[in-house]
Amino acid sequence: KILKKIYKATLRAMPLKISAVAGRAYRTVRSGAHKRDQLKEVVFKSGDLLLVLSGDWSDNIFADWTKVKKKTEGIKIVQIVYDMLPYVYPAYFVDGMSDQFCRYMEKIFRISDGILAISKSTKRDIEKFMNDYRISEVPIKVFRLGDDFAKLDEVRPRNRQIDNKFILCVGTIEARKNHILLYYAVREALSKKVSVPQIVVVGKVGWLAKEFYYLVTKDPQISKKFVFLNNCTDQELAWLFRNSHFTVYPSYYEGWGLPIAESLYYGKLCLASESSSMPEIAGDLIEYFSPNDPIQLLQKIENYSSNEKLLKDKEDVIKKTYKTTAWDDTFAAVSQFIESIM
Numbered sequence: 001k002i003l004k005k006i007y008k009a010t011l012r013a014m015p016l017k018i019s020a021v022a023g024r025a026y027r028t029v030r031s032g033a034h035k036r037d038q039l040k041e042v043v044f045k046s047g048d049l050l051l052v053l054s055g056d057w058s059d060n061i062f063a064d065w066t067k068v069k070k071k072t073e074g075i076k077i078v079q080i081v082y083d084m085l086p087y088v089y090p091a092y093f094v095d096g097m098s099d100q101f102c103r104y105m106e107k108i109f110r111i112s113d114g115i116l117a118i119s120k121s122t123k124r125d126i127e128k129f130m131n132d133y134r135i136s137e138v139p140i141k142v143f144r145l146g147d148d149f150a151k152l153d154e155v156r157p158r159n160r161q162i163d164n165k166f167i168l169c170v171g172t173i174e175a176r177k178n179h180i181l182l183y184y185a186v187r188e189a190l191s192k193k194v195s196v197p198q199i200v201v202v203g204k205v206g207w208l209a210k211e212f213y214y215l216v217t218k219d220p221q222i223s224k225k226f227v228f229l230n231n232c233t234d235q236e237l238a239w240l241f242r243n244s245h246f247t248v249y250p251s252y253y254e255g256w257g258l259p260i261a262e263s264l265y266y267g268k269l270c271l272a273s274e275s276s277s278m279p280e281i282a283g284d285l286i287e288y289f290s291p292n293d294p295i296q297l298l299q300k301i302e303n304y305s306s307n308e309k310l311l312k313d314k315e316d317v318i319k320k321t322y323k324t325t326a327w328d329d330t331f332a333a334v335s336q337f338i339e340s341i342m
Contacts, residue, residue, distance in 0.1 A: 044069060044073040046074035047074065048075045049113075050066065050069070051334075052066070052108065053080055054082075055104060056104075057100055057103070057105070058100060059100070066108065067107065070111050078337070078341055079109070081105075081117050082255045083254065083256075084105070084129055084255075087125070087129055089252070092175050092176035102133075109126075110136075114138060114341045115140045115141070116140075117140055118142070122255050122277065126140060139337075139340070145256060146326055148265075148324045149324075152238040154242055155235040155236050155238075155239055157229055157232060157236045160229065165198070165245050165305075166200050166243075166244060167244060167247065168199075168241065168244035168268075169200070169247065170237070171203045171251065172204055172205075172206040173201065174208055174209045176252050177250070177251045178252045179201065179209070181294050183212060184294035185294040185297045186225050186226075188295055189298055189301075194298070196225065197245055197305055198225055198227060199226050200227045201228050238266075241265075244268055245305065246269040246270065246311065247270045250272075250297065251272075251278070252273065252291045253276045254278055255277060256277050257281055260281045260282055263286075264281075264285065264322045264324075268315065269304060269315060270282070271297065272287070272289075273291040275291055285314075285321065287300050287314075
């Protein structure tokens with residue numbers, strides 16, 4: 001969803017002819033054309049700029065093609081970077097993915113005229129990568145993703161036993177998202193005979209997470225505290241945000257952390273990991289915990305589950321002071337940077 005919005009917004013920053021060319025090149029690579037002779041020929045002129053909204057780092061075809069175009073036709077390159085996670089934390093990815101990612105980033109950064117990063121944290125990771133790989137400095141601009149979400153009709157998920165009071169956790173179930181911390185926090189609560197609300201987890205089961213899912217669903221006591229929803233509609237997700245007691249986001253590391261912004265959009269408190277980009281989203285409007293400490297997380301859950309006034313006071317501050325970022329503002333920041341490169 002983010003990529004689609006960025007794609008639509010940033011195309012307006014380029015001349016019509018060039019945006020069409022860039023769009024065709026992007027769609028060709030993303031559609032799975034993995035052989036050079038399958039890539040459709042595009043025509044650039046000297047001084048044109050190619051805005052790379054993502055890039056295909058599963059192989060070297062796109063980076064090599066872009067390098068050739070820069071050399072032979074004199075185009076300029078701006079790469080958007082959402083995160084550098086396979087480089088920063090390769091253990092959170094399947095074998096070989098980190099190497100593929102780093103090969104792509106090394107090639108594309110060496111030929112880039114500018115880089116757009118979605119957070120200060122991502123910018124720091126980019127700078128470290130470029131230093132490690134001895135890549136010459138290029139301008140890096142941090143821009144904020146829009147979070148003025150469309151208002152949707154809210155629909156309660158059907159055929160699911162969701163309590164009236166529940167905590168919402170949104171994100172693909174994978175090792176990096178750190179759902180296992182929720183498991184240990186609930187185990188600690190049970191051992192102390194502390195009551196905690198039901199936790200509704202929205203997200204598909206991804207890689208390196210089967211052990212967590214097995215632990216939770218096969219433990220007769222723990223399983224009662226969790227509900228898994230892996231195929232929510234946007235309308236159901238809107239209902240879940242609106243009706244949650246508060247939300248939790250235990251991820252180890254993020255390029256941004258969209259569910260935090262979504263929570264604030266609905267006026268809800270989020271308990272989030274104090275790491276990477278996440279404090280950039282909300283500052284002191286939300287509560288933070290160490291992603292390595294289930295006891296600290298449990299204490300935060302207890303505080304806001306048992307003290308309605310404390311929770312309401314936080315929600316009132318969020319509703320009064322949090323300002324959403326319009327996608328038009330995102331476009332303006334991207335457009336301004338592109339113009340400075342041109």
